[in-house]
Amino acid sequence: MQIPAGPLLQTINSPEDLKKVPKEQLHQVCDELRQFIVDVVSVHGGHFAASLGVVELSVALHYIYNTPYDQLVWDVGHQAYGHKILTGRRDNFISNRKYKGLSGFPKRSESEYDTFGVGHSSTSISAALGMAMAAKYKGETDRKSVAIIGDGSMTAGMAFEALNHAGVTDADMLVILNDNCMSIDPNVGALKEYLTDITISPTYNKLRDDVWNLLGKLPVGKRFTRDMASKLEAGIKGMVTRSSNLFEALNFRYFGPIDGHNITKLVDTLKDLRSIPGPKLLHIITVKGKGYALAEKDQTKWHAPGLFDKITGEIFKKKYDIPQPPKYQDVFGHSIIELAEQNKKIFGITPAMPSGSSLKFMMEKMPDRAFDVGICEQHAVTLSAGMATQGMKVFCNIYSSFMQRAYDQVVHDVAIQKLPVVFCLDRGGLVGEDGPTHHGAYDIAYFRCIPNMIISAPMNEQELRNLMYTAQLDSTTLPFVIRYPRGEGVMPEWRKPFEEIQIGKGRKLRDGKDIAILTIGHPGNFAAAAIRELRKDGITPAHFDMRFAKPLDEELLHEALKEYSKIITVEDGTIVGGFGSAVTEFMAEHGYKNELRMLGIPDRVVEHGTLKDLHRECGYDEQGIANAVREMVKETSTVYSL
Structure with a gap:
């Protein structure tokens, strides 16, 4: 089902179209973009609150910067939905996170506007610095690099490693610190407290104004008088050690904090910062889930809520008549x-x-x-x-x-x-x-x-x-x-007394004939279902739940390899170097010549989709296991018939 965009958003198919919108109408673009995200995610699912919190920032960045020549790097990427919609993917956005559809994160192969593939946190500053250094080397003096990173991602060591390096370069880059006190869960640690101090401290806010004075202008275009400048300078000199600025100490020119939901202020600020050389950091204050009251109130719950009624806020959950297994x-x-x-x-x-x-x-x-x-x-x-x-x-x-x-x-x-x-x-x-x-x-x-x-x-x-x-x-x-995997198990009545498991010992679940299936982990349930189906056709594989990839249950492996000429291994992990590889190494070491087929994640990047889609694509769902057994049994029958 196609979701209609607002009348102004409908006309924006690229940042070039956005730049044609009069500045005084940008608030309408923001309103329509926010509503479009609500409309699509409520019906089709996806990450939610993060993108609502950076609607104004997304619009301002593409309005001021010359993207994709100027390069935007979104940390993690949960918040990049507005960016995707503004860069030519609006009409296809309903396919977001669906099998063969748009990725839920920025992805270089998807769009030239996605300058760096992301998904894990705290990589943006390093990547943007690398881009800025390369631009300088190539003589692209007009090319800008911007990293957009949340205060949650800023807690990781890699972010500080990048800041530490950038501060001793003359790289023309901007770091935008999107401060909303949240990652997926509420942020923790001393950095959170420090950013709160910056946000509420009048002394820190004087520092912001002083920096603009040094530039000779304010974000809104007004100039300070000499008397005002002198007072600010005196205020800065009177700052105590506790109030010294962490980012300034790392040789970044610090600006902010400013309201990240004031589109006019953001546009004016980014326009000024674009002309300032060297490493800079803009601190903006936003609300995760902005514009959707329930998401603002419970940001963790609405990080990725699933499908919901956008009017009532009811999150749709499957209803069952019988108890279901837990996650x-x-x-x-x-x-x-x-x-x-x-x-x-x-x-x-x-x-x-x-x-x-x-x-x-x-x-x-x-x-x-x-x-x-x-x-x-x-x-x-x-x-x-x-x-x-x-x-x-x-x-x-x-x-x-x-x-x-x-x-x-x-x-x-x-x-x-x-x-x-x-x-x-x-x-x-x-x-x-x-x-x-x-x-x-x-x-x-x-x-x-x-x-x-x-x-x-x-x-x-x-x-x-x-x-x-x-x-x-x-x-x-x-x-x-x-x-263990994402999602539900198989036992509604799961709370049983604890029992010790002997380390390195598996278990034989079924006897069989000619062929044995060796599984590790949850895919053993796929194999069990496949075996039940195969037995209807008179095919009776044995089933071994190995439990351990290291140490292997050598006694159980010897039993399986001596008794069954054909072996299938099944795992929810890469075939290269995984559990199946461990079995082949064991076979080689002990001189076994059994026919072996390994099922698992192939040696390629598997894209996104539902788990059922991906298990089927990789060939180790119930049907894939059954097909592999039938093929191996058929090969034996063909040999015997010859």
Whole structure:
């Protein structure tokens, strides 16, 4: 269903069209753009509150800058819907995050206006600096680079590394700090408090005015008198150490804070800043969810609410007549509390995803034992390691794709020292509409090559609970990875008593004939469904739930390889270096010649879509497994007939 845009927005198919709009009508463009985002997302889904908060900024940037020649880099990209709509993708925006449709994030292959592919936080300043340095080298003195980064993303170390470097260059770049006190959940840490001080402090606001005086102009075009300038100068000189500006200390010219929803002010400010050389930072204050009252009130809930009634605000949830299985993340969130009540050594840590990981339940009930450390995956891992040296059992919960950002810390600070940190990797495997930047495709492969690691994946909710229980036992003395997928499990009645699982031991779920399916993790349920269907046709595969990618259950593998001539491995991870690769290595080491087929994520970038779409595309859904079995069985039958 096509969603109509407002009369003025309908005429804007590019930034060049936007530039033709009289300045006094830009507020109407903003109103129509905001309403269009509400209309589309309410019907088709997607991220919501973040883009509403930067409508005015999106319009002002494309109104003042010469995009795409001037390069805009949106950090993370949750907030880039307005940018996409203004850059020729309005009529196709209903396909956002849908299979074969527009990406939910800026993507270089999608549009020349998307200058840098994003999805993970805190990369924008580094990328924009690289662009600015390249422009200078090529002699493109009129080319501008702008990084738009939120105060949540600014908490990550990489952002400060980029600021530190940029401050000693003469790169012509602008960093826009979009300050709304939110990432997905409320921001935490000292930086949040510092930005609040800047926002409310009259002394800091004098600094803003002083900078404009040095330029000889105000954002609104008025000039200071000498007397006013002298007073401001005296005020600046009287600033105490606590009020010194962090960004100025890093050699950035600091401007702000200003109202990020005042389109006139933004346009005038950006026009002035565009002519100022060198590294600059503009601090704007915005409200996440601006213009939609419910989103302004509960910004976490409305970060990505799903489909909803835009009039009443009712978020549509599927209704069922029978109990449904919970999300894996919620099983983790409730189970860690049960374990922590039994074991006083247990702590929970997450880098800025307390809601997404469901650690929020423990943070509410045990605030002295569960922590959100901000968007700082490296810190989260080494913090966990530090606590482990003191005998604590730390559950470090990180999305699989975000875990990639802390790989060195896992190797250097955890594995080499054999510290029993428990890594709970949420969103292991394909994640659906968030696409390639968020797919947890690589964790089995990149962890499997590290010594001293235990790597496991539960097939269902009870297995997750039992792996968590096993990981926190005093007898478990090595780093322990538990990876599980996004979304629901398979057990409505999931809260069973904890049981220890022997590390490195799988289980045989079904006997069979000629062919065996070896699975790890949740895809074992796809295999079980495929086997039920195949048995109707007289095909009887055996099924082994291996549980562990490292250490492998060698006894169970010997049994399967000796008894079944044909083997299929199934995993929700990359085939290259993954669980299937571990089985082939085992076969080679022990001289097995079985016919083997590996099902999983292929060696290419998998785009976005529903999980069903992507599992089908990659060939390891129920039907894909059944087809692979039929093909291998048919090959045997053909040989026998010859």
